[in-house]
Amino acid sequence: MAISCENVTRSFGDGLAVDGLTFDVPVGSVLALLGHNGAGKTTTIRLLNGVLKPDSGTCRVLGLDPVASGTAVRRRTGVVTEQAGLDDRLTARENLLITARLRAMPAKAARTSVDDLLERFDMASHGDQLCQGFSTGQRRRVALARALLHDPELLFLDEPTSGLDPAGTRAVMDLIERSARERGRTIVLCTHFLHEAGETSDLMAVMHRGRLLEFGRPDELAARRWPGLDVHLDLGGPVTSSLSADIGRLPIVVRVAEMPDGAVVTVHRRDDIPALVAHIVATGAAVYGTQSLPKGLEDVYFAVQAEAGLVAEAGLVAA
Amino acid sequence: MTATIDTRVGVLVGPAAASSAPEAQRAPTGTPKLDWTVIRSLIAKDASAARRSKAVVIPMLIVPFVLLVGLPTGIGLFARSSSPPDLSGVFEHLPSAMRAEFAAIAPNQRLIELVLGYLVAPLFLIVPMMISSALAADTFAGEKERRTLESLLHLPVEVRDLYVAKVLFAFIPTVAASWIGFTLFAISANAVAWPVMGRIFVPTWRWVGLIGFMAPAVAALGLGVMVRVSARARTTQEANQLGGAVIMPLILASVGQTTSLLMMEPYWIFIAGGVVWVLALVLIRGGMKRFTRDRVASRL
Numbered sequence: 001m002a003i004s005c006e007n008v009t010r011s012f013g014d015g016l017a018v019d020g021l022t023f024d025v026p027v028g029s030v031l032a033l034l035g036h037n038g039a040g041k042t043t044t045i046r047l048l049n050g051v052l053k054p055d056s057g058t059c060r061v062l063g064l065d066p067v068a069s070g071t072a073v074r075r076r077t078g079v080v081t082e083q084a085g086l087d088d089r090l091t092a093r094e095n096l097l098i099t100a101r102l103r104a105m106p107a108k109a110a111r112t113s114v115d116d117l118l119e120r121f122d123m124a125s126h127g128d129q130l131c132q133g134f135s136t137g138q139r140r141r142v143a144l145a146r147a148l149l150h151d152p153e154l155l156f157l158d159e160p161t162s163g164l165d166p167a168g169t170r171a172v173m174d175l176i177e178r179s180a181r182e183r184g185r186t187i188v189l190c191t192h193f194l195h196e197a198g199e200t201s202d203l204m205a206v207m208h209r210g211r212l213l214e215f216g217r218p219d220e221l222a223a224r225r226w227p228g229l230d231v232h233l234d235l236g237g238p239v240t241s242s243l244s245a246d247i248g249r250l251p252i253v254v255r256v257a258e259m260p261d262g263a264v265v266t267v268h269r270r271d272d273i274p275a276l277v278a279h280i281v282a283t284g285a286a287v288y289g290t291q292s293l294p295k296g297l298e299d300v301y302f303a304v305q306a307e308a309g310l311v312a313e314a315g316l317v318a319a
Numbered sequence: 320m321t322a323t324i325d326t327r328v329g330v331l332v333g334p335a336a337a338s339s340a341p342e343a344q345r346a347p348t349g350t351p352k353l354d355w356t357v358i359r360s361l362i363a364k365d366a367s368a369a370r371r372s373k374a375v376v377i378p379m380l381i382v383p384f385v386l387l388v389g390l391p392t393g394i395g396l397f398a399r400s401s402s403p404p405d406l407s408g409v410f411e412h413l414p415s416a417m418r419a420e421f422a423a424i425a426p427n428q429r430l431i432e433l434v435l436g437y438l439v440a441p442l443f444l445i446v447p448m449m450i451s452s453a454l455a456a457d458t459f460a461g462e463k464e465r466r467t468l469e470s471l472l473h474l475p476v477e478v479r480d481l482y483v484a485k486v487l488f489a490f491i492p493t494v495a496a497s498w499i500g501f502t503l504f505a506i507s508a509n510a511v512a513w514p515v516m517g518r519i520f521v522p523t524w525r526w527v528g529l530i531g532f533m534a535p536a537v538a539a540l541g542l543g544v545m546v547r548v549s550a551r552a553r554t555t556q557e558a559n560q561l562g563g564a565v566i567m568p569l570i571l572a573s574v575g576q577t578t579s580l581l582m583m584e585p586y587w588i589f590i591a592g593g594v595v596w597v598l599a600l601v602l603i604r605g606g607m608k609r610f611t612r613d614r615v616a617s618r619l
Contacts, residue, residue: 012617051472051616070612075475085470089368101360102474130371146470156473 001060002027002154002186003048008057010047010210017043019210021057025203028184030176032197034301035207036310041190042082044207045156048188049077062153075103078147082158082190084139088132092123092142095131096149103150110149117145136163144172148179155179158190169196176200198297206304214304222295225303228254228266230293231273235262236286243285250279264293354480361476361484362491369454369488378453379496383446387500388507391439395511398430409433428516435508436520443504443530445570447497447538452566454489455545456558459615464554469619472612482610486546486603493538501530528588536595541566543602550610551618 003025010018018040025031033041046052048061050070059066066073086095093114100110118127121141131139140163147155157176161169173196179185180200191197197204198218206214214221233239239247239258247265248256252272257264267276270292277287369375410418421429462468471481505521512520522530545562552558 046616049473051469051612053613071475071477074473077473079470079473081466081469081473083466083469085467087364087368087467088465089371090364094364094367098360098364099474102357102476104356104475 001025002029003031003059003061003188005048005059006057008047008054008059010043010052010054016210018047018054021047021210021212023205023212023215025186025188027186028180029202030180030187030189030200031203031205032201032297033188033190033205033207034192034194034197034297035213038209039207040210041207042158043210045079045158045188045190049074049079049156075150076152077154077156078150078152079156080140080143080147080158080160082162084136084143086131086134086139086142086146088130091128091130092118092134092138093127095142096146099146100149105150113149114145117148121145137165137168140164140168140172144175151183152185154186154188156188156190159192160189161191161193161196169193173200194298194301201297204297204300206301208305208308208310213308214300218297218300219294221300225300226266226295228268229270229272230295231265231267231276232259232291232293233262233265233277233280233287234289234291235280236288237261239263243280243283246283247276247280250276252276262288353483354477357476357480358484358487361481362488365484365488375454375457379450379492382449383496383500384503386442386446388503390442391435391504392507392511394434394439395431395508398434399512399515431512431515432520435512436523439504440526440529443497443501443534444537446500447493447534448541448566448570450496451489451493451538451541452545452562453559454493455486455542456549456552456562457555458485458489458546459549460552460555460558461549463552463619468615472616472619478610478612478615479607482546482607486542489542489546490535490538493542494535497534497538498530501526501534525585525588528585528592533588533592533595536592536599537569539599539603540569540595543599543606544569547602547606547609550606550615553618 001024003023005021005023008018008021009016021040021044033044035041043052047054048059048066050061050066050073053067061073062076064073086092087098090098096114096117097110100114101107105113115124115127118124121144123138123141123145126134126138131142134142140160144157144160147157155176160176161172164172176187176189177200180187180202189197189201202217204214204216204218204221205212235243238260239256239262244256244258244263247253247263252267252269252275254266254268256266265276267273273290273292277290280287410421413421421432424432459468462471472478501522505526508521509516509519544565545558548562548565549555549558552561
């Protein structure tokens, strides 16, 4: 396991920031750590990276105890904090080089690595400019480059796409996905962008006020809540009541919902879709298209929020 | 942003290379030693940043120049041009050894000797305290304000090294400003007073003790207070406001006592300086013990 937490609790004053956190993250996984502001996501990252000590409970990160071996853990992890955390009075290159020196990287290797990363992050032409004038997106890119300087085994990303334009967001999410798939790097991703998280993450954790409301693979969590698979059928217009009733009687169908351009039919399995389409066509109706609508991270997130009575707050996040 | 970001970033320094050798060097065996490579790197970072900040550089240059060079030179010029005042009332309150010393010099030299040789002395303790306090206030509170402290805490750097780097970053330029300022003062004071004095009258051994030993001690004392305050405060302004309440009485005490120290036997400067050094080191060491990663991160 890259991360293994057992009943980790941490409070500040009278308030519990993290309450009995227990989960395991296998090596090479991408974990989406989700929740409203104040849910305890940033505190969790600080605990896992040995910046904060838990009041109780234990965790192992890359096989090490972050409390006893914090420096050793931090040597193998990279972090992009919620604020990019760049020194505005230094250039992008200086920000990276100072980090490389503090990470005890050899000077020549550090310089080469910095040049390489600035190039890869499309910041080479801005490398010798002070960070003071950088846009949010440029700051994010430099911060990401800094976190990757030493090729960490475990990457903590706290809102890495906050402030990025759509193209920048896409590029960073691609990086995260490839970083995990090709390099076998474990990634913990805190984000409010559920769609992007859903496309990238193997695991999801939903937190609220320090407590872990749900943890697991998004597809498995979805299957537990919504048996079957939704299929959107484009019938060129609303489904007729007779056809709807006919489809509903099929043993492969769980339910039918009418839509302006057809229907959304829930079947038991993906393999049931050809039979469903064949049946509709056999009745004489035209099927212009089908699209599977598997439930994923985003649906699970809002379902968990609703189950916990947090729908109003979840609505705020969605906005 | 283009979608060309590549993940091949570990070709030069892989995780194993980054974590094995340095780890072995820094493996905790009892109390780990200070890592001077890290400390030098942190000081270099702060120095590079400070050099580009007019808010830091201008006061660092102007305050010592005005107080340590401009003001004494102006006083010296005034004392040189005016007719010798009657200083008998002042000399009555001096220690007997000092009275004899002043009685032995020409009347027209007495005012210059008194002003430039003794009365400006407090400035040489006030200035280091001011500079060290200003720089120290910015150490941790400034990092918090710039939102850079958390990134530092996530690095494989011992917080003790971070603390020592911050203390030295404030201490070294303070002492440098103090010593350079005094050198310029000595040159300008002797130059201005030469037509009257006809000899080099500063520095004396008392001055050497004051500048070489006492001034750094006072700077360290200011640091000891302000670094602790800075670690607790959220902004530099807050650190200055909180620390000012402690620093101001120290400055006033310096003003009150420095001239007296110069008028006493030289060893008193070393005794007083020793006491201030002990106080400063106790404060700095105590601050280092309280400065833990967890404590700092809890206040982010």
